[in-house]
Amino acid sequence: MIDFRKELNPAQREAVETLDGPVLVIAGAGSGKTRTIVYRMANIVQQGHSPDSILLLTFTRKAAQEMLDRASLLLGAQGLYGVTGGTFHSFAYAWLRRYAEAMGAKNGLTVMDQSDAEGILRDIRDDLRLGKGDRSFPKRSTLLSLISKSRNKEMPIADILRGEAYHLSRYEDEIGLVAKGYESFKTRHGLLDYDDLLFGLERLLSDHAPALELARARYRFVMVDEFQDTNLVQARIVRLLAGDGGNVMAVGDDAQSIYAFRGANVHNILDFPNQFPGAKIIRLEQNYRSAQPVLDLTNAILEQAQLKFRKHLFSERKDGPLPQVFRTLSDRSQANAVVNKVLELSKKYPLHEIAVLFRAGYHSYPVEVALNKLGMRFQKFGGLRFSEAAHIKDVLGFMRLGQNPADVPSWQRVLSHIKGVGPKTVGRIYEAVLAGDNAHLAGVRRRSPEIGEVLDFLDEQRALGGTPAAMLARVLEFYTPILERKYPDDYPQRRSGLEQLERIASQYSDLEAFLGDISLENPQDEDERGKEHALVLSTVHSSKGLEWSVVLVIDLVQDRFPSRHALNSADDLEEERRLLYVACTRARDYLGLFVPSTVYNQYNHSSEPALESPFLAELPETVYESWRENFSGTMSRARDAAPAQALASPRSFGASAPAAPSAPATGKVPPSRLGYCRHKIFGRGKIVATVDGDKYRVNFPGFGLKVILANFLELE
DNA sequence: CCCCATGGTGTTTTT
């Protein structure tokens, strides 16, 4: 028996010991959230319930796996075998597969990734002859993100456009047409995008009584981690699973909501007590992770947040170094400074206890170059996905067709390496295959033996079947010559990626499960997972829920962190601030922040000056120590901490960006100066006056005077 | 119908 009294604080214990009825746990960063979930699972099993009855929905599979591993340690051999754990998306896919026939899916259910979906949108747009010759018609990636946002936020496309893509408003009708075509295309071809998984599960549970009964009978204990990042349909799924007065525990932290861009709705966590009447609310506010100086800095970030989360974390770890801010001359010298810091700290910490965090995948390139030069091992999270590499997608295309013969994106992949074959030819071939038009196929084979080879191979593949590993082995035999022809330069490298895929496939016995996981979970193979002695590089988003002894955050400059895409709306900017909060709260002992004075601009191939991130500039100087790089490459203490540039620059944050909410709640700040500005449609214009506090009267050459919401202007 | 050269455009975050 575990002595919960000894192992947990009173709030944690209450969460662990409350097994009946709904519970909402508001868990501040580092407050032992994982520990609480792990011990609660252990308690459920100790109370005599089967692990089968636990459903643990987390944000990534990695998170679920870690919790299950830790709980198994706690319970010894008894373990937690049988707990269902994973993401909403993978859970949804598993249930949809089980009920595929009942739901009327004849062709199979194939999960598409982003590039598949974008490809289909391109085809639909071309079929509808929309945007021909119009350069400003939204691109396929924009189309997908608008359509997906509209579904995730459950708002009409018009509202999405008005809110965040005002310049595309005139395409509202066309985008609607594309969206409609896209929906029916997916249905016809048995394809699911990420959003369909969630809506499909909701439909299954609400329309198909046997499924709902089975799910409720089985999952008597539902736990949802990172609840602040669920969207509306996910919240409804939780409600459906739990039923009235069900045993559901939601865990989250409103201060760490960083997925609004994908439809996450903080309201879910605030509204939980209404959705589940009688819910017990438990707050975990003691921080066990970070030393007090780190917490002082993260608390200061939160102070600036617009929604004043009345949250002030405290720690018993009073000792620890003050966070340090390093202002370097350029992003390349920043990379050197980071590497030096890592070298210094690696005497005290193992490499995998040190993480370098950044806003966007490509921000780490200079650091990667420096690490490679030194031969230091590192492991990168975030950025591009393993399964999105062209050669991996090629191979998966062959396998996907074994599962779903109507999978158009896969047809395009398996045939497009043949010379003289484009979208039209592919379209005719799969239509003929599905219609059983053997005459046409015979003609195609006569004209192109190569196409015939592919068709024969696919037939053979379907006839032989077998495990995913067996199928993959045959595909590789067929594909290797193609690989070598297609990528003469770097095929050995790609070859090793395919070997990695083989190792992953060998862990599966079911083709659908393998394909689903590959596109939903980015599985790591054992080799990669064992990178014990490697420095961690990660996007802030991918660092969610993790922690390290040392955290170094790089590129704290305007337009990078916050991203320049976030400058149009106050909400987006708030999310960027929370993102920095998430980054800094990952640190246990030491936090280092890096500000390069110039960053390399790839398309000008020149370095350009960069301004310090407003999030850093707004912090009190007492919470960190300032260092400045000398021309010799050494660092020295900067006594007058505040850099002149952040305050004096005409583009300085407070003075020039009224949409920016270091200002009071409404975002209505009278500008302190009238200058020039830029508008997406009208171009550069001169600001003549302010109107109502949140708009400007602007004179645009060629367009005349206009009154425009400050949100839609970029000040210069 | 497909390919390739050309020139304009613009870079987040993830399931």
Next chain:
DNA sequence: CACCATGGGG
């Protein structure tokens, strides 16, 4: 630079 849409030539 890298990506994408376009349009002329095969």
